[in-house]
Amino acid sequence: MPRYFLHLRYGQGLDKLAVDPEGDELADDEAARQLALQAARDLVAGTRSFAVRDWFVCSFEVEDEKARHVMTVPFSDIVPEEDDED
């Protein structure tokens, strides 16, 4: 299975990126997106940080093993679309 790295973007600039040094082996891009959303939900619900006052400005920058950008998953994606609530 391919390995994905979920780097945490918490502001502008290189110093506002918490690099994921270890990565996760996942089936495909969709599995990586689901992991990013789950991690975002857990961080929003249970983790306070002095570096991040608002998790909703954060995103996961997902890369593959060759450090190619796969996708960006904003934390705001964990909030259901209004359509979903109907």
Place this chain on the structure above:
Amino acid sequence: MVHVQQSAVHNRLLKAMTVEDFTRLQPHLKPVDLQAGQTLTKPNARTEHFHFMETGVASITAEGANGRVEVGIIGREGLVGATPVLLGSDRAPYDHFIQVPGAGLRIDAAVVSTAVDESPALRKLMLRYILTEMIQTRQTAFVNASQEIEARLARWLLMCHDRVEGDELLLKHEFLSMMLGVRRAGVSLAMQQLEGTGCIRARRSRITVLNRKLLEEMADGGYGTPEAEYARLIEGA
């Protein structure tokens, strides 16, 4: 068989014992290697042996739906397995496993129980030790409820630093994530903030403590109370 000498042990409980109490236990102490990942006690299984930690670190962990989370840490200040037995049970509902490899002195639980029944001085020392475990657990509850991830990581690194030789800690983010009960990205974020202050250097899983005093400041009051209580209760500091 050559017996372990009190002057040569690293374990702070063994060092703090009276000569008479150490002599009671001495013939029963068996030096053992402690391997990374080794389980010392399984949850809800009868505890047959205790381990006086000499070097290395044991974790007490609870199993949850999202994996294991650490609820306590024991190094050379402690005796793994003893607390439930000395309080009248024969097992604990938690895992005790080795997270930093090292060495210990294994002893039959029954030998310690008998010695505690025979010696008021040893009973007092053991009860005080159990109290220090409670204080550490309560401090963890306080820190988890009130502190930010940067301070929690700082406290945890200090507790680990107290229990290893030298300034280098080999700890993967995945492992720290379990220890702190936080997503790995939270660990990476906190590590970056601590590194930014210059108190540690983090190169993947190799963490070096550069400025311990500053690391204590980063723990923001989360570190120090249980450590001072241990020194007061056990070592008369």
